[in-house]
Amino acid sequence: MSDIVGGVLDIIADKAKADRSTLSPQTELSSLNMDSLDIVEVFFQLEEHFSISIPYNANDAADPAGAGLNTINDVIEIVRRQLAGDREAT
Amino acid sequence: MIRVVVTGMGCISAVGHNIGEMAATLKAGRCAIGPLTVMNVERLIVRIGAEVAGFDPLRHFEEKRVAIMDRFSQFAVVASRQAVAQSGLDLRGDLGLKTAVILGSGVGGMTSLDESFLRLYQENAKRLYPATIARMMVSAAVSHVTMEHGVRGPAFTATSACASATHAIGMAFQMVRAGMMPVALTGGTESVFTPGTMKAWEAMRILAPDTCRPFSRNRKGLVLGEGAGILVLEDREHAMARGAPILGEIIGFGMSADAGDIVLPSQDGAMRAMKSAIADCRQTPESFGYVNAHGTGTVLNDVTETAAIHGVFGSHARRLMVSSTKSMHGHALGGAGAIEAVATLLALRDGFVPPTANFTESDPQCDLDYVPNKARNQDVEYALSNSFAFGGLNAVLALRR
The missing domain is CATH 3.40.47.10 (Thiolase/Chalcone synthase)
Known part of the structure; x- marks a missing residue:
């Protein structure tokens, strides 16, 4: 499971141009320097990296908290759920 | 100051194949968004759109012409016929030399581009259709409208994504108002229901999965549409002198x-x-x-x-x-x-x-x-x-x- 955390942190650090060592699952997404297109890019990278599909509409992201996205851990949970779902599906 | 009036209108879109149908749909407040049928939706997540349903190009054009026209050009010519017919203008004579065609399009012949790439990359075709370039170029619709009506004045496409047609109409308006010519055909056209375009829009994650609900709190994004609208703009004096119908004015x-x-x-x-x-x-x-x-x-x-x-x-x-x-x-x-x-x-x-x-x-x-x-x-x-x-x-x- 730690490779999920690691993969998410890598991708977010890259998009936010943040020092990877300063990020943790508890980091607030709003504290990072990411605009709405960056968030869409993060989800694209996650889908490519983990071979999953993430249902995410940027119209919910005008207020990311409204889409249940507050911290990096919320992103990790989405990836976990999708990975579990994909396994169930196969 | 020259005043610029509208003496002809044509439109083909999801809300109607002509102005009469469109007016009725708008008055009824009827939403024309629905499941996409004009393209293969197999690989799409978002499968709705506002398409021009039941459009058969062979009802409007000879087969030979259909072969060289992308859907976005077909829409433009169909709408332009309606507009020119309503205006009562004959542009094949000298007036055609003093008439402009300025249309807006965001991307041009996407259907043709997408089909050619499918052949090339997926089917490993050795060659593409000879008319591929002529169909896909973003100015093709303008060229077809000039040919359709014999318009020989200034003609070009304005492109600014979702504002293209409005920029085009604005340019045409300014040219007629400035006295450069008494008549302009203007408007815009687009047709993007192709797998390539739809996947690219999906990737932005701003397409609504249900329907388009502008200004409503539960809105989920935009729904793509297609179609063309064409206006005949005319110097008001020119229109009055020939007793033309005046449908409105661009001011x-x-x-x-x-x-x-x-x-x-x-x-x-x-x-x-x-x-x-x-x-x-x-x-x-x-x-x-x-x-x-x-x-x-x-x-x-x-x-x-x-x-x-x-x-x-x-x-x-x-x-x-x-x-x-x-x-x-x-x-x-x-x-x-x-x-x-x-x-x-x-x-x-x-x-x-x-x-x-x-x-x-x-x-x-x-x-x-x-x-x-x-x-x-x-x-x-x-x-x-x-x-x-x-x-x-x-x-x-x-x-x-």
Whole structure:
């Protein structure tokens, strides 16, 4: 499971141009320097990296908290759920 | 000062294959968004759109011509025939030398481009159809309209993503007003229902999965549309001298660039474009009764456009009617401004205001009169039609009954 955390942190650090060592699952997404297109890019990278599909509409992201996205851990949970779902599906 | 009137209108879109059908749909407030049937949706997540249903090119063109025309050009020519017929103009003679064709398109012949790439990359075809370039070039629709009517004056395509048609109409308006020519055919056309385009839009994650609900709190994004709208613009004296039908008047045009973000809208840029259109026609904001909004149904556009309208109209904003007809005909991108200009002219001419369909929940951040769900019988003298493109390229027309 730690490779999920690691993969998410890598991708977010890259998009936010943040020092990877300063990020943790508890980091607030709003504290990072990411605009709405960056968030869409993060989800694209996650889908490519983990071979999953993430249902995410940027119209919910005008207020990311409204889409249940507050911290990096919320992103990790989405990836976990999708990975579990994909396994169930196969 | 030369006044610029509209003496012909044509439109083909999801809300109708001609002006009569379109007026009836807008008055009924009927949403024409539904499951996509004109393309293979197998690999799509979002499978809805506002398509021109039941369009058979062979009912409009000889087979030989269909082979060299992309769907976006076909729409433009069909709409232009309606507009020119209504105007009663014969452009094959000397008048054709003094007539312009300026249309807006965002991307051009995507159907042809997509089909050719499919052949090349997926089917490993050794060669592509010889007419591929002639079909896909973004100016092809303009060329076909010139050929159709024998128009031999200035002709080109304006492109500014979702504001393309409004920029085109604005250019044509300014050229006729400046006395460069007495007649212009103008508007826009677009057709993007291809797997490649739809996947690219899906990747932005701003397409609504259900329907288009502009300004409604539960809006989920935009729904793509397709089609063409064409206006015949004419020097008013020229039109009066020949006893032409006068369907409305273009009185002002404003443009601006946000110089901001490649996708996010800007209140300042939208305000400057609206202000500039109002100043151009020497009216006060208080003279206006209706705004055909850009109203895409994305969270950000609708909040930003609402704030911009407040900024431009002040306390008069509360008395304005503002609606997004995209809720019925979808977002036809580079053709949208033309379909919406036609919708606005119909509203002014017929004394009704088209509604914002699918409006089910008010949003505290969108607090104007959006004419929810039901058209209103009301005479309006002056109206604006807004187009705000990705990349911050804004264009606004001021129109009059």
